[in-house]
Amino acid sequence: xxxxxxxxxxxxxxxxxxxxxxxxxxxxxxxxxxxxxxxxxxxxxxxxxxxxxxxxxxxxxxxxxxxxxxxxxxxxxxxxxxxxxxxxxxxxxxxxxxxxxxxxxxxxxxxxxxxxxxxxxxxxxxxxxxxxxxxxxxxxxxxxxxxxxxxxxxxxxxxxxxxxxxxxxxxxxxxxxxxxxxxxxxxxxxxxxxxxxxxxxxxxxxxxxxxxxxxxxxxxxxxxxxxxxxxxxxxxxxxxxxxxxxxxxxxxxxxxxxxxxxxxxxxxxxxxxxxxxxxxxxxxxxxxxxxxxxxxxxxxxxxxxxxxxxxxxxx
Numbered sequence: 059x060x061x062x063x064x065x066x067x068x069x070x071x072x073x074x075x076x077x078x079x080x081x082x083x084x085x086x087x088x089x090x091x092x093x094x095x096x097x098x099x100x101x102x103x104x105x106x107x108x109x110x111x112x113x114x115x116x117x118x119x120x121x122x123x124x125x126x127x128x129x130x131x132x133x134x135x136x137x138x139x140x141x142x143x144x145x146x147x148x149x150x151x152x153x154x155x156x157x158x159x160x161x162x163x164x165x166x167x168x169x170x171x172x173x174x175x176x177x178x179x180x181x182x183x184x185x186x187x188x189x190x191x192x193x194x195x196x197x198x199x200x201x202x203x204x205x206x207x208x209x210x211x212x213x214x215x216x217x218x219x220x221x222x223x224x225x226x227x228x229x230x231x232x233x234x235x236x237x238x239x240x241x242x243x244x245x246x247x248x249x250x251x252x253x254x255x256x257x258x259x260x261x262x263x264x265x266x267x268x269x270x271x272x273x274x275x276x277x278x279x280x281x282x283x284x285x286x287x288x289x290x291x292x293x294x295x296x297x298x299x300x301x302x303x304x305x306x307x308x309x310x311x312x313x314x315x316x317x318x319x320x321x322x323x324x325x326x327x328x329x330x331x332x333x334x335x336x337x338x339x340x341x342x343x344x345x346x347x348x349x350x351x352x353x354x355x356x357x358x359x360x361x362x363x364x365x366x367x368x369x370x371x372x373x
Contacts, residue, residue: 194247243275244271244275246279249268249271249272249275250272252268253269253271253272253285254288256268257269257291265288269286269289269292282313283309283312283318284316284318286309286312289305290302290305290306290308290322290325290326291325293305297332300333302325302326302329303326303329306323306325306326307326309322310323319350320349320356321355323342323346324355326342327340327359328362331362343359343362344359344372347360347370
């Protein structure tokens with residue numbers, strides 16, 4: 059092959075107006091030189107290049123397939139996690155509703171049990187009162203019997219019927235029965251027993267009046283503490299919780315040794331909880347457990363605290 063001779067071209071200012079016209083000979087030279095290269099060399103390089111490109115494409119495809127597979131797996135795991143979370147939320151909601159229902163049921167049962175426990179106590183108080191009344195009647199009969207026996211023994215030595223002698227009526231009474239005083243106190247036992255009967259029959263207004271009579275006329279008697287407690291119970295059953303707390307405080311402050319004191323403190327704590335004063339109510343129930351740990355009222359206080367999810371002993 060003979061070498062190609064290229065003549066130099068002089069560029070003038072006028073030639074700058076058509077630059078592509080003067081570049082074509084250079085492009086022709088490049089094409090001629092490329093055509094002079096061996097054909098097999100160009101084909102080999104192209105084949106290698108194609109092979110590399112194909113390998114790259116295969117790698118990209120495999121990578122894309124791997125990414126799609128991993129993405130699908132991750133998406134599936136996310137869906138499973140979402141379903142698990144939703145199921146867990148539903149389970150927790152159901153458990154919460156169940157616990158709330160059980161708590162309400164427990165509160166109702168606790169009040170019922172408290173009333174059931176109190177009822178035997180009321181019956182026991184009534185029985186004690188009757189026994190005391192019978193004992194007093196026996197003492198009065200025995201005293202009258204002794205008086206009659208004394209009068210019978212002294213009859214031969216005196217003239218019955220004369221003032222100052224045994225068996226004679228007192229001159230001050232002239233044989234007439236003594237007249238009661240204008241403001242005479244009602245009989246304690248009769249008044250208290252009547253109040254208990256009216257209380258158990260839910261005649262709360264009448265029972266409250268009779269218990270107030272016991273407090274008014276016999277403020278230092280043991281039954282006065284019971285009457286104070288039942289005034290609190292009447293107010294509690296009528297949902298007058300503030301009045302109930304006031305009466306329960308009367309038992310705890312003025313009759314601290316009364317058998318009704320544990321019940322009064324229990325009911326006071328429950329009344330405070332009914333008034334949404336939970337901290338004060340919890341404190342009262344814990345104090346009851348500490349002061350009277352072996353009483354049925356302490357057991358009821360523990361049950362109430364457990365139902366509320368509160369520790370019996372503070373941290």
